[in-house]
Amino acid sequence: MIQLQKTHQVPALSVENLSVTFKTRKGLVTAINDVSFHVNPGEVLGVVGESGSGKSVTGLAAMGLIDPPGRISGGRVALEGRDIAGIGDKAMRGLRGSRIAMIFQDPISTLNPVLRIDTQIMEAITAHEKISPAAARVRAIEALRAVGIPSPESRLEAYPHQFSGGMRQRVAIAIALLHRPAVLIADEPTTALDVTIQAQILGEVQKLAAENGTALVWITHDLSVVAGLADRIAVMYAGRIVESGTVAEVLTAPRHHYTAGLIASVPSRNRRGQPLAQIPGSTPNLANMPSGCAFHPRCPAKTEICSAELPPILHDPSGRFLRCHHPRQEA
Amino acid sequence: MIAYLIRRLGQSVLVLFTMAVLVFFAVFALGSPVDMLASPDADQAERAALAVRFGLDKSLPVQFATFIGNALHGDLGASFVYGKSALAVIGERLPATIELAVLALVFSVLIGVPLGVIAGLRPNSIAGRAIMSTSIFGFSLPNFWIGLMLILFFAVYLGWLPAGGRGPTTNVLGMELSIFSVEGWRHLILPALTLALYKASLVVRLCEAGTREIITQEYIRFARAKGLSRFRIIRLHLLKNMMIPVVTILGMEFGAMIAFTVVIETVFAYPGMGKLLIESINRLDRPVVVAYLMVTTVIFVVINLIVDFLYVALDPRVRLSGPNE
Numbered sequence: 030m031i032q033l034q035k036t037h038q039v040p041a042l043s044v045e046n047l048s049v050t051f052k053t054r055k056g057l058v059t060a061i062n063d064v065s066f067h068v069n070p071g072e073v074l075g076v077v078g079e080s081g082s083g084k085s086v087t088g089l090a091a092m093g094l095i096d097p098p099g100r101i102s103g104g105r106v107a108l109e110g111r112d113i114a115g116i117g118d119k120a121m122r123g124l125r126g127s128r129i130a131m132i133f134q135d136p137i138s139t140l141n142p143v144l145r146i147d148t149q150i151m152e153a154i155t156a157h158e159k160i161s162p163a164a165a166r167v168r169a170i171e172a173l174r175a176v177g178i179p180s181p182e183s184r185l186e187a188y189p190h191q192f193s194g195g196m197r198q199r200v201a202i203a204i205a206l207l208h209r210p211a212v213l214i215a216d217e218p219t220t221a222l223d224v225t226i227q228a229q230i231l232g233e234v235q236k237l238a239a240e241n242g243t244a245l246v247w248i249t250h251d252l253s254v255v256a257g258l259a260d261r262i263a264v265m266y267a268g269r270i271v272e273s274g275t276v277a278e279v280l281t282a283p284r285h286h287y288t289a290g291l292i293a294s295v296p297s298r299n300r301r302g303q304p305l306a307q308i309p310g311s312t313p314n315l316a317n318m319p320s321g322c323a324f325h326p327r328c329p330a331k332t333e334i335c336s337a338e339l340p341p342i343l344h345d346p347s348g349r350f351l352r353c354h355h356p357r358q359e360a
Numbered sequence: 361m362i363a364y365l366i367r368r369l370g371q372s373v374l375v376l377f378t379m380a381v382l383v384f385f386a387v388f389a390l391g392s393p394v395d396m397l398a399s400p401d402a403d404q405a406e407r408a409a410l411a412v413r414f415g416l417d418k419s420l421p422v423q424f425a426t427f428i429g430n431a432l433h434g435d436l437g438a439s440f441v442y443g444k445s446a447l448a449v450i451g452e453r454l455p456a457t458i459e460l461a462v463l464a465l466v467f468s469v470l471i472g473v474p475l476g477v478i479a480g481l482r483p484n485s486i487a488g489r490a491i492m493s494t495s496i497f498g499f500s501l502p503n504f505w506i507g508l509m510l511i512l513f514f515a516v517y518l519g520w521l522p523a524g525g526r527g528p529t530t531n532v533l534g535m536e537l538s539i540f541s542v543e544g545w546r547h548l549i550l551p552a553l554t555l556a557l558y559k560a561s562l563v564v565r566l567c568e569a570g571t572r573e574i575i576t577q578e579y580i581r582f583a584r585a586k587g588l589s590r591f592r593i594i595r596l597h598l599l600k601n602m603m604i605p606v607v608t609i610l611g612m613e614f615g616a617m618i619a620f621t622v623v624i625e626t627v628f629a630y631p632g633m634g635k636l637l638i639e640s641i642n643r644l645d646r647p648v649v650v651a652y653l654m655v656t657t658v659i660f661v662v663i664n665l666i667v668d669f670l671y672v673a674l675d676p677r678v679r680l681s682g683p684n685e
Contacts, residue, residue, distance in 0.1 A: 092585055126587030133585075138578040143600045143675055152596075153586040188676040204586060 039110040041244035042091060042129070042212045043067035047104035047114075049083075049090050052097075055316045060086045060099065062268045068261075070211065073235070073245040075255030075276070077291070078265035081312045084248045087265070088214040091246070092131050093121040109211050127157040130205035134217040136198035140189035146173075146200060147185040153204045172203040176233055195226035202234055209241040216248045231258060252295050256280055261348075264288045267313050267323035274349040284349075284356040286328050322354065330355045368668070372661045377428075379657040383650050384427055388420070396644050397440065436654060437647030441640070446647035450633060450655050455535040456526055457625070457632035460552055461617045463539070465610065467556035468563050473606070475560075476567020477594065483572060491564060498561025503620065507554040507627040514550060521546050524629035551628040555620060559613055566609060570602035577601075604674050611667030615660040 047064045050057050061083040068074040078084045089095055091106055093113065106114045108129055113121060133139050140149055150169040154160060160168070166185070173181035176199040189197055198218055205213055215234065219227040235258060238245045249255055255262055256276060263273035264285065272285040283289040293306035310327040313319055319326050325335035334354050343351040394416060398407050411417045415426060430436070439446045479491040515523035527544030529536035538544030574580060575598065583593045622634035629635070633652060640648040671678045 094581065094584060122587050122589065124587070125585055131582075131585045133578055133582060135578055139582045141579040141583065141597050141601070142677060143604075144596065145676075148596075152588060152592065156587045156589070156592075190677050201582065204582075 038069060040067035040107070041070045041072075041109060042246065043107045044087070044091060045105045045107075047087070047090060047106060048102045049086050049095055049099055050102040051099040053316065058315045059102075059318075060268055060315060061090065061265075064104070064265075064268075064270055066263050066270065066273065068212065068244040068246055070244050071239060071242045072261070073238070073247060073259045075259030075262045076246060076248045076265060077250065077252060077255055077262055079250055079312050081267075081315065082265040083268040084250075084265050085216050088131060088216050088246065088248055091212075091214060092125060092129060093118075094125075094131075123157070126153055126205075126210075127208040128210050129212045129214070130208075130210040131214040131216065132198070132201045132205050132218045135221050136194050136201060136218070137221070139201045140197055142189055144188075145185075146187055146189065146192075150185075150200070150204055150207070153207055157208055168207070172207055173200065175206075175237065176200070176203040177229075178203075195222050195230065198222060198230055199233070202230070202237070206237055206241065206243070210243055212244045212246065213238055214246045214248065217250070219254065220249070220251070227254075252280070252291055263350075264291070267318060268315065269323065269352065270350065271324065271352050272350065274347075278347075278349060284351050285324075285353050286330055286355075286357060287324050289357055290327075322352070330357075368665060372665075375661055376654070376657060379654065380428060380431060381424075383653045384424055387646055387650055388423075393440075393644070393646055431654070436651040439640075439645055439648050441643050441645045441648070446645075446651035447655075449648055450636065450651050452536075453631060453633045453636045454655070455529075455537055456630065457618060457621050457634060459537055459539060460548065460555065460621055460624070460630065460632060461614065463548055463552040464555035464559065464617055465614055467552055468559035469606075469610070471556065472560040472563025473567050473599075476564040477571050477598070477602075479564065480568040480571025481575065481594075483568075488568075492568060495561040495564040498557050498564075501557075503554060503558060504623050504627050506557055507551070507624060510550050510554055511628070521550055524627075526631050547630075551624050551630050554627070555617060555624050558620075559610070559617065562609065562613065563606060566606050567602060570605060571598060574598050574601050600674060604671070607667060607670050607674060611663055611670070614663050615656075618656060618659060 044067065045065050047061060048059060049061045050059050052058075064083070064087055066074060066076075076084045076087065086095070086099075090101055091108075095101060101114055104114070105112055108124060113124060140146070147166065147169055150172060151162065151165040154165045154168055169185060170181045173184065178184055178196060178199055184192075189200075192200065202218070213234070218234070219230050222230060231254065234245070237243070247255060247258060259276050261273065261275050262279045263270045264279065264287065265271065266287050272279060272283065272288045279288060280292060283292055287308070290306070290308035294308060296305060308327055313323055313326070319336065321334070321336045321338050322328070322331075322340045325331045328335065332355065338354070340352045340354045343349075343353070343356065393414070394407055394411050397414075398410050402410075408417070415423060418426070434447065436446045438444060439449050442449050475491045475495075479488040482488040511523050514521045525547060527538040527547040528541055529538045529544065530540045531537075532540070538548060580593060580597060583597050588597075618633075620634075621630075621632055622637055624630065625632045625635040626638055633655075636648065637652045639645075640652070
């Protein structure tokens with residue numbers, strides 16, 4: 030396996046046993062629980078899950094952007110080998126946007142509506158570098174050109190509302206990649222876009238990340254997106270990673286019943302005319318989590334032990350990870 | 361832009377005309393000024409002569425046409441008391457009131473915006489709660505009472521500031537202004553603060569609500585993800601978005617502030633337009649009352665126009681254009 034050769038290098042981002050809790054009126058709610066993953070330079074990790082599974086919180090936690098009433102209650106986040114979970118606000122600000130960057134789901138609301146594009150790009154440059162305004166401007170133009178915005182010189186003075194959704198997401202991507210970060214966390218950046226634009230943006234980010242050696246964490250609920258993009262996949266359910274492994278392994282031979290359900294519910298040419306498979310029920314409320322394995326109320330293979338005990342972690346040497354009492358047998 | 365200006369100008373003329381009609385007929389309904397102008401022992405012939413001299417013998421439409429015609433020439437009649445043009449009488453008092461209202465506006469922004477932002481950023485902190493509950497007092501305590509208390513404390517008890525009146529003035533561009541001398545400021549500060557207190561509480565509440573809403577927006581999160589300093593995010597990203605509703609409200613409230621000076625100027629014996637209005641009503645000096653109402657309308661119209669332009673400066677999504685463009 031190619032992956033094995035890379036195991037000795039320092040991961041761009043590594044998250045170990047991370048937990049995030051939110052204080053609510055109903056008590057402490059655990060949004061993500063004991064989440065561990067790592068992503069190497071130049072690698073693409075797809076984080077897949079339904080809404081409420083904690084995938085966005087995971088991204089924000091890695092950025093140090095969890096606000097009260099939420100807090101990181103346990104675990105460790107290391108950026109290029111350096112622990113950043115408790116380094117303080119000022120130090121974290123220095124890394125944010127320069128070593129670790131993030132783009133968000135809705136490009137319409139990501140850019141400040143009342144500030145010009147040049148202001149929003151140049152402030153991101155000067156936040157991390159001592160550079161003259163003229164030089165920052167040149168950098169801004171280059172950055173816009175790199176993400177495929179036509180005639181960037183003239184678009185610099187425009188406001189966000191003068192751009193389409195796809196163009197705004199390109200601007201956000203340009204900003205996120207300004208300082209060639211070690212890690213880019215992409216929180217469903219194509220979900221709000223047209224399908225054709227989605228494909229373009231996907232290709233663009235993949236290309237730029239590869240050029241810069243940036244590790245990509247691509248958060249999505251859309252399995253078909255990660256299928257073509259990611260090297261490895263982590264599937265999240267109710268705040269935990271339930272299965273992870275290489276794309277080929279997880280998608281062709283899912284061992285967790287939730288992953289299998291997700292794959293079966295993707296419309297496909299091979300199943301034309303048949304009713305679409307569904308996972309019965311819905312994601313559990315974080316404040317009212319089922320006992321044992323959180324997936325057991327919806328699981329086709331559940332037994333008594335599933336509601337009584339937390340499933341054991343199965344970790345095989347190839348990097349495959351699983352939390353299940355009754356894993357599906359490899360096909 | 362030009363189409364917009366022409367349209368707005370047309371609207372303004374309509375507003376002024378409507379106001380003129382209302383003012384004229386309201387004042388007309390008060391009865392004939394002859395009763396007040398003629399000496400108590402005047403006979404019927406003297407009264408008739410007086411009516412002819414002031415054109416009061418003519419029919420209502422003719423009187424109205426004369427009033428509008430004169431108004432178009434900038435003539436709103438002569439004050440019965442001062443014996444000169446009512447507009448001139450108002451013009452002498454206008455700078456004092458504008459000075460007071462503008463200073464109060466500046467105070468309310470300088471006090472209200474920072475406190476509102478602090479309360480919005482830390483809604484559960486002691487400071488945040490204290491600011492929000494104090495602002496309720498600013499709302500609910502009567503203005504004149506606050507004025508009296510300030511006079512009692514700063515002028516009577518401590519003796520730091522004068523209790524009333526206006527400081528020495530300097531002629532600047534034809535206006536008598538008192539903000540260029542220390543003594544002028546000492547006279548202005550208490551009435552301006554009193555006038556500002558209510559607006560400041562309003563601004564605090566607006567800014568608190570605005571901050572709490574804007575701080576959850578995705579563009580604030582993205583600004584943080586860019587690694588910007590907290591100060592820059594608040595000063596630029598938050599403030600510029602938050603000021604849009606604040607400017608709207610303050611624009612409307614500035615007119616109300618000029619109207620409120622009637623109370624404040626009376627409490628502080630401040631020789632502005634508001635005090636003049638009260639005096640003129642007491643002395644039944646109709647031309648001055650009419651002129652006051654017309655001038656106030658013009659001020660309202662101008663302020664609204666300025667607010668529209670401020671919008672464009674603050675929010676690039678707003679374009680000044682006609683409905684069909």
